[in-house]
Amino acid sequence: xxxxxxxxxxxxxxxxxxxxxxxxxxxxxxxxxxxxxxxxxxxxxxxxxxxxxxxxxxxxxxxxxxxxxxxxxxxxxxxxxxxxxxxxxxxxxxxxxxxxxxxxxxxxxxxxxxxxxxxxxxxxxxxxxxxxxxxxxxxxxxxxxxxxxxxxxxxxxxxxxxxxxxxxxxxxxxxxxxxxxxxxxxxxxxxxxxxxxxxxxxxxxxxxxxxxxxxxxxxxxxxxxxxxxxxxxxxxxxxxxxxxxxxxxx
Amino acid sequence: xxxxxxxxxxxxxxxxxxxxxxxxxxxxxxxxxxxxxxxxxxxxxxxxxxxxxxxxxxxxxxxxxxxxxxxxxxxxxxxxxxxxxxxxxxxxxxxxxxxxxxxxxxxxxxxxxxxxxxxxxxxxxxxxxxxxxxxxxxxxxxxxxxxxxxxxxxxxxxxxxxxxxxxxxxxxxxxxxxxxxxxxxxxxxxxxxxxxxxxxxxxxxxxxxxxxxxxxxxxxxxxxxxxxxxxxxxxxxxxxx
Amino acid sequence: xxxxxxxxxxxxxxxxxxxxxxxxxxxxxxxxxxxxxxxxxxxxxxxxxxxxxxxxxxxxxxxxxxxxxxxxxxxxxxxxxxxxxxxxxxxxxxxxxxxxxxxxxxxxxxxxxxxxxxxxxxxxxxxxxxxxxxxxxxxxxxxxxxxxxxxxxxxxxxxxxxxxxxxxxxxxxxxxxxxxxxxxxxxxxxxxxxxxxxxxxxxxxxxxxxxxxxxxxxxxxxxxxxxxxxxxxxxxxxxxxxxxxxxxxxxxxxxxxxxxxxxxxxxxxxxxxxxxxxxxxxxxxxxxxxxxxxxxxxxxxxxxxxxxxxxxxxxxxxxxxxxxxxxxxxxxxxxxxxxxxxxxxxxxxxxxxxxxxxxxxxxxxxxxxxxxxxxxxxxxxxxxxxxxxxxxxxxxxxxxxxxxxxxxxxxxxxxx
Numbered sequence: 001x002x003x004x005x006x007x008x009x010x011x012x013x014x015x016x017x018x019x020x021x022x023x024x025x026x027x028x029x030x031x032x033x034x035x036x037x038x039x040x041x042x043x044x045x046x047x048x049x050x051x052x053x054x055x056x057x058x059x060x061x062x063x064x065x066x067x068x069x070x071x072x073x074x075x076x077x078x079x080x081x082x083x084x085x086x087x088x089x090x091x092x093x094x095x096x097x098x099x100x101x102x103x104x105x106x107x108x109x110x111x112x113x114x115x116x117x118x119x120x121x122x123x124x125x126x127x128x129x130x131x132x133x134x135x136x137x138x139x140x141x142x143x144x145x146x147x148x149x150x151x152x153x154x155x156x157x158x159x160x161x162x163x164x165x166x167x168x169x170x171x172x173x174x175x176x177x178x179x180x181x182x183x184x185x186x187x188x189x190x191x192x193x194x195x196x197x198x199x200x201x202x203x204x205x206x207x208x209x210x211x212x213x214x215x216x217x218x219x220x221x222x223x224x225x226x227x228x229x230x231x232x233x234x235x236x237x238x239x240x241x242x243x244x245x246x247x248x249x250x
Numbered sequence: 251x252x253x254x255x256x257x258x259x260x261x262x263x264x265x266x267x268x269x270x271x272x273x274x275x276x277x278x279x280x281x282x283x284x285x286x287x288x289x290x291x292x293x294x295x296x297x298x299x300x301x302x303x304x305x306x307x308x309x310x311x312x313x314x315x316x317x318x319x320x321x322x323x324x325x326x327x328x329x330x331x332x333x334x335x336x337x338x339x340x341x342x343x344x345x346x347x348x349x350x351x352x353x354x355x356x357x358x359x360x361x362x363x364x365x366x367x368x369x370x371x372x373x374x375x376x377x378x379x380x381x382x383x384x385x386x387x388x389x390x391x392x393x394x395x396x397x398x399x400x401x402x403x404x405x406x407x408x409x410x411x412x413x414x415x416x417x418x419x420x421x422x423x424x425x426x427x428x429x430x431x432x433x434x435x436x437x438x439x440x441x442x443x444x445x446x447x448x449x450x451x452x453x454x455x456x457x458x459x460x461x462x463x464x465x466x467x468x469x470x471x472x473x474x475x476x477x478x479x480x481x482x483x484x485x486x487x488x489x490x491x
Numbered sequence: 492x493x494x495x496x497x498x499x500x501x502x503x504x505x506x507x508x509x510x511x512x513x514x515x516x517x518x519x520x521x522x523x524x525x526x527x528x529x530x531x532x533x534x535x536x537x538x539x540x541x542x543x544x545x546x547x548x549x550x551x552x553x554x555x556x557x558x559x560x561x562x563x564x565x566x567x568x569x570x571x572x573x574x575x576x577x578x579x580x581x582x583x584x585x586x587x588x589x590x591x592x593x594x595x596x597x598x599x600x601x602x603x604x605x606x607x608x609x610x611x612x613x614x615x616x617x618x619x620x621x622x623x624x625x626x627x628x629x630x631x632x633x634x635x636x637x638x639x640x641x642x643x644x645x646x647x648x649x650x651x652x653x654x655x656x657x658x659x660x661x662x663x664x665x666x667x668x669x670x671x672x673x674x675x676x677x678x679x680x681x682x683x684x685x686x687x688x689x690x691x692x693x694x695x696x697x698x699x700x701x702x703x704x705x706x707x708x709x710x711x712x713x714x715x716x717x718x719x720x721x722x723x724x725x726x727x728x729x730x731x732x733x734x735x736x737x738x739x740x741x742x743x744x745x746x747x748x749x750x751x752x753x754x755x756x757x758x759x760x761x762x763x764x765x766x767x768x769x770x771x772x773x774x775x776x777x778x779x780x781x782x783x784x785x786x787x788x789x790x791x792x793x794x795x796x797x798x799x800x801x802x803x804x805x806x807x808x809x810x811x812x813x814x815x816x817x818x819x820x821x822x823x824x825x826x827x828x829x830x831x832x833x834x835x836x837x838x839x840x841x842x843x844x845x846x847x848x849x850x851x852x853x854x855x856x857x858x859x860x861x862x863x864x865x866x867x868x869x870x871x872x873x874x875x876x877x878x879x880x881x882x883x884x885x886x887x888x889x890x891x892x893x894x895x896x897x898x899x900x901x902x903x904x905x906x907x
Contacts, residue, residue, distance in 0.1 A: 003323065006353030013350065017341055039679070048686045049712040049739075051679045059679045088337050092395070095301045095333065096354045097326040142675050196646070200518035211651035216671050219654060225518045232511025239504040249304040319493075 003098040004106055010093070011110030015076055021114070024072040028122045031068060035060055036129040054142030056130035057123055058149055058214060064122055065153050065207045066189075069115065073161050074181045076114050080107050081168035081245075082177050091250045100246045108165060108238065112158045123150040149210035156206035159230045162237040163203065169244035200226070203233050252279040253312075254403050254435045260299055260309035270295050270459040273309070277437055277452075279402075282429055284450030284467075285439035286481065292459040293439040294334050297407050300437075301331050313403060330401035332409060336392020340381035344372060344391050347380060348398055355399040366394040369424055371417075385412035393421060397428065404428070405437045410445060422449050447477040457485050525653030528668045528720065529642075533633050535727040535757075540631040545571040545763040548756065554698070555750040556705055561586045562698045569765045575599045575623030576765040585702050596768060597626055603768060612770055614777045650678065669719035677713055686711045689737055705747045707739030714738040714748060731755040788826060788854060788877050793818050796882045796901035800832065802841075802894040811838035816875075816882055816901050826852040830863070830884070846871070846886070 015021060039051045039059075051059055084090040093103060127146060163184070168177045188202040199205035209226050212219065255277035263269040270292040277283045287293050298304035300311050302318045302325075311318040316325035338347045345363060352358035367373040370390040380388065389412045396404055409425075410418045426449070428434040440446050446453060447467070454464040462484050467477070474480040522530070539546065548570070553563035562585050569578045575598055582592040592607040599621045604613045632638060646653075655670040674682065695706035718733035735751040800812040812834035820827040829849040834842035848871055850863035862872045873886035882901040 002356070003354050010350045010353060013346075014339065014342075017339075017346070042683060043710075046683070046687050047690060047707075047709045047711055047739075048683055049710040051682070055675045055677075055679060055682075058675065062678070087340075088335065089339055091303050091333055092337050092351075094303055095326065095329075095331050096351060097323045097329075098354060099322050145675065198519055200515045208651060212654050214676050215655050216673075216676075217657050219524070219657065222518075222521075222523060222654065225514050225521070228510055228514040229518060232507050232509070232514060235507025236504055236511055237507075239500055239507060243500050243504075247305075250298065 003096075004102045007093070007098055007103055007106030008109050008113075011080065011107050012113055015080065015110055015114050018079060020072065020075055020079065024068070024118060025121055028064065028068055028118070029125055031064065032060055032122065032125050032129055035063070035126075036133055040133055054127075054130060054139065054146055056133075057126040057146045058210075060122060060126040061146075061149055061153060061210060062208050065157065065210070066204075069118060069122075069153075069157055070160055070185060070204070070207070072118065073111065073115055073157055074164050074178065074185075077111055077161050077164040078168055078174040078177050078181075080111060081165060082172070082174035085172065085248075085250075086174060094250065101242060104242050104245045108158075108162065108241075111161050111165070112154065115157050115161065116154050119150045119153060123147070145214050148213050152213050153207070153210050155227070156203060156209055156230050159206070159234040159237070160203050162234050162241060166237045166241040166244070169241050169248070200229055203230065206230055253277070254279050254281075254314060255283075255300065255437060256312040257296070257300065258310055258312070260296065260306045260311065262295055262299060262304065262306050268292070268459060270299075270456075273456075273461050275454060275461060275464065277403075277435060279435055280429065280433055281452050282425065282436040282438065282450045284446035284453040285437060285456060286443065286446045286453055287439070287441065287456035289441055291441075291456045293441075293456055294407055296456065297331075297333050297405060297437075297439060301329070301333055301405060302326065303333060328399075328402040329405065330396035330399060330403075331405035331407075332392045332396050333405070333407050335407075335411075336389045336395075338380045338388060338391050338395065341379065343377050343379050344383075344394075345376045347391065348395060351395055351398055358399055362398065362400075366398050369397070370394040371420060386414060386417050389413055390417070390421075393424070397434075400432065401434065403435045403437065407439050408441070409438060410440070410442075418445075425449060443478050443481055453477070455481060455484050457488055460488070462488055523653060524656035524658035524668060524670070525649070527658050527666070528656050531666070531668070531720070531722050531726065531728050536629075536631045536633055538725070538727050539757075540629045540634075544573045544761045545569070545759070545765070546757055546761070547759040547763045549754070549758075551752075551754040553750075553752045554704065555752070557748050558750075559586060560584065561704060562702050569759075569763045570629075571763060571765045572623070574765075575621070575626040576767070577626055578765045583699075585699075587702070594768075596765075598765075598767065599623060599626060603770070610774050612768070612773050612775045614770065614775050615780045616777065617780050648681070652677070652681070664724040666722040667719065668722070669717075671715060671717035673715050674712055677716070682713050685713055686737065686739075690739070694739075704749065705741050707737070707747060707749075708742050709740045709744075711737065711739035725760070727757065727760075728755075729757045788821060790821060792826075792877055792882070793821065795904040797904045798898055798901045800834070800841075801896045801898065803896050804894055808896060811835055811841055814901075815904075816884055824854055826854060828852070830886075850875075 036056065039056065043049055043051065084093075094100070098106075123146060127143070164177065164181050167180055168174070171177050171180065185204060188204040192199040192202050192205045206226060206229070209223075209230075212223050212226065253276050255275070257273050257275040260273045261269070261271050263271075268290075273296055285293055285296070295304065299306045300313075300318065302322050305319070311325075313325040313329060314327075318325045338344075339350070342350070344367065348363045348366065349360075352363060364373060364376070367376055370393050372387055372390050372394065375383070375387065380391065383391065389409070393406070393409060396406065410421060413421060425436055425438070429436060436450075438446070438450060440449075450467060452464065452466050453470065455462040470477060470480045474483070546569075548568050549565065550568075551563065551565040554561045562583065564581065564583050566579060566581045568580075571577065577597050579595040580592060581595070582590065584590050590607070594603075594605040594607075596603040599617070601614060601616045603615075605611070633642075652672060655672050655676070657669050659667045659669070661667065690707055690711045694704055694711075696704050698704065714736040716733075716735050718731070720728050720731040723729045731754070733753045737749045737751070738746065739749075740746050794817070796816040796818070798814050798816075799810050800814055801808050801810050803809075812832060814830070814832045816828060816830050818826060818828040827849070828851075829847075831847040832842070832845045834845065846865055848863040848865040850861040850871075852861045852875060859874045859876055860872065861875050862870065865871045871886065873884065875885075876883040881903070883899050884901060885899050
């Protein structure tokens with residue numbers, strides 16, 4: 001387990017040292033500030049209070065989880081896999097005493113960690129914005145709901161990341177992977193809109209499954225079903241991705 | 251004598267018909283093994299298979315008695331290597347690069363990192379980003395990374411690439427020093443006969459994907475005036491030069 | 492070793508694929524509470540629109556401001572579809588304690604009304620007996636053409652809110668639906684649009700009898716939406732409760748919580764009897780209702796109808812010709828006629844695009860619309876209304892000269 005932990009730490013450090021993370025945080029921050037400004041303008045302009053202190057982070061999440069988050073997750077996955085293959089740096093880790101399954105899992109874990117940290121940062125920033133601008137409606141329950149909504153979003157986004165991991169192990173060029181990912185993302189969303197009935201077949205429709213958790217009475221069967229869909233998708237692409245990663249001759 | 255590296259019947263054929271064929275090889279503890287062959291002979295392919303970067307069509311490699319395909323971690327625990335080119339993460343500093351690798355081993359601390367940087371002569375560039383390094387500095391950093399964990403076997407693919415004369419002399423000295431003081435075993439590939447003659451004590455010649463002969467430098471120099479003569483004669487036996 | 496590893500990988504992949512496919516398809520074909528509720532509503536409408544002989548329904552609506560009643564309205568309706576009878580008792584209650592009720596009875600022969608503040612019964616006897624269907628027919632809204640599209644749009648708007656509908660199935664075959672959404676769960680956009688709509692359209696409006704809905708100015712938002720409904724063994728919704736709470740501040744900064752509530756019940760299915768009130772000895776004002784002549788196009792419309800073609804020139808109206816509609820025949824379903832224009836000789840330049848065509852009107856279909864073919868074979872269509880004493884006609888794609896003062900009213904031409 002020692003080498004696995006080492007690999008996870010290394011992968012996280014490598015992601016962190018790239019400028020992308022900083023860019024992701026800045027863009028998120030910018031989006032939050034813009035969002036809050038817009039909400040404030042709408043509220044005061046129309047005399048409404050459509051977005052309360054704890055509603056704001058949820059509003060931010062439902063937009064963030066479908067745009068900035070998958071975008072940066074895709075970029076990070078491409079860096080972690082395609083980037084290292086193309087810069088020839090994959091071999092310097094692969095010749096260390098760590099098996100490929102551990103290395104692969106460590107890389108996926110690091111991506112998951114990136115998603116989690118990104119979610120937490122956005123959650124804290126949006127909560128702060130929500131509190132600053134609408135101090136009147138913060139409740140413990142509200143905070144708990146926000147926390148839950150952000151944490152559960154990790155699961156479908158990581159499953160989506162595993163699809164990109166799979167692609168990054170098929171195609172050599174990071175640009176190819178990026179464009180195919182974008183096409184898949186758009187296609188999935190388009191199909192979901194055109195045939196809402198079959199939305200469960202497309203993982204991108206699960207990005208807002210946090211709304212299933214933001215209810216007064218949990219629909220356990222629905223939550224479990226969606227969870228198993230995400231899990232099934234994750235297992236499939238994790239295995240396929242690992243198979244390619246393991247088989248690869250450098 | 252303990253066999254450190256054992257290559258048994260390794261064959262790897264590429265689609266273009268080239269590759270390596272039925273390579274059998276033993277490297278003993280304390281050897282500085284020179285893997286000599288022209289460009290394209292299959293040296294890098296053989297070394298990639300030895301270090302698990304590539305899978306062989308048939309045959310196996312054992313390092314310290316552990317199969318590289320079945321017990322990768324055990325086999326690689328006491329191995330350091332540079333394969334094909336010395337690479338490093340260019341967006342990190344020399345220190346940060348070595349720090350990453352150090353995490354895979356139990357007994358590598360910051361002092362050891364400084365030590366290998368000193369040994370390879372780049373300690374003063376410790377904090378500098380690798381993207382500003384020259385080719386020679388990158389090569390030195392690669393060697394530092396390879397010997398970081400005090401490996402008992404060091405596999406180096408063309409280690410003197412990109413080094414100036416001074417660098418070559420220093421690195422050669424370093425290899426000899428480690429072989430003497432720490433009893434480190436080296437497996438070094440090169441296409442430069444002179445270079446192999448100066449550094450190595452056992453020599454294997456790879457030609458057109460086949461291992462032509464393996465002998466000690468002593469034996470060779472007993473029968474031939476120079477390594478070059480030996481090389482020409484051995485390759486000549488195999489038909490063409 | 493290698494084969495074992497490959498087998499593990501293959502097994503793991505298949506496990507993932509099986510898990511994904513099975514749950515995904517289960518999800519596609521499963522019905523959430525929201526879908527089940529929609530089905531129940533559709534089924535209820537279908538049943539009420541034809542399957543039952545009679546039923547009693549109760550609908551009550553109320554608006555409260557911080558728990559004090561502003562106004563409520565309750566309607567108890569008894570419907571006998573077999574005999575074509577219905578009875579409505581509607582009661583309004585105001586915050587000031589005033590109560591008003593209104594009684595209405597209707598069958599194929601007459602209708603009777605009475606207000607609670609008067610003792611008089613108003614009796615309207617029909618000249619022609621009406622059809623049973625006209626009285627008790629409940630049109631199933633889901634059979635309308637647009638229903639499916641509207642449903643889709645509604646589904647899209649509801650979006651993830653549908654997860655809030657909980658269904659509980661009881662052992663006796665009945666079902667209970669329930670759901671509560673508070674402000675933090677309502678998507679901001681829906682909350683904003685709805686709040687704004689309420690603020691503009693509802694707040695400050697007069698409900699009658701000097702009862703006003705407080706005029707909310709600031710901080711308006713949907714506080715809670717909740718509801719529950721029960722489905723009986725027959726599959727129809729026999730009780731429903733819905734509540735909608737809107738919060739906000741008025742001009743003086745006073746906080747208001749407006750509660751809109753609706754209750755609906757359906758009971759005595761197939762066992763509701765509607766009895767005509769006994770008016771003997773009561774104060775009755777009687778009137779006979781003649782069959783509405785306008786609803787029915789009869790032979791009196793046959794003949795020529797005329798309208799002047801007028802232009803405006805040098806600040807005066809000048810008649811340049813006449814347009815005619817001639818109704819040539821009327822049968823059970825169709826009205827036949829022709830249209831033509833006649834221009835005065837001195838204004839012949841206007842006569843260039845002169846129209847002359849025959850048309851046929853389907854009174855059962857879309858009865859105001861006509862189609863015809865003009866002299867040069869081009870299709871022509873428009874709308875025609877039979878008003879009392881004149882005809883209104885509008886032709887699509889009408890190209891008039893700029894000076895023309897358009898008048899689409901045709902008056903009957905009497906032969907003298």
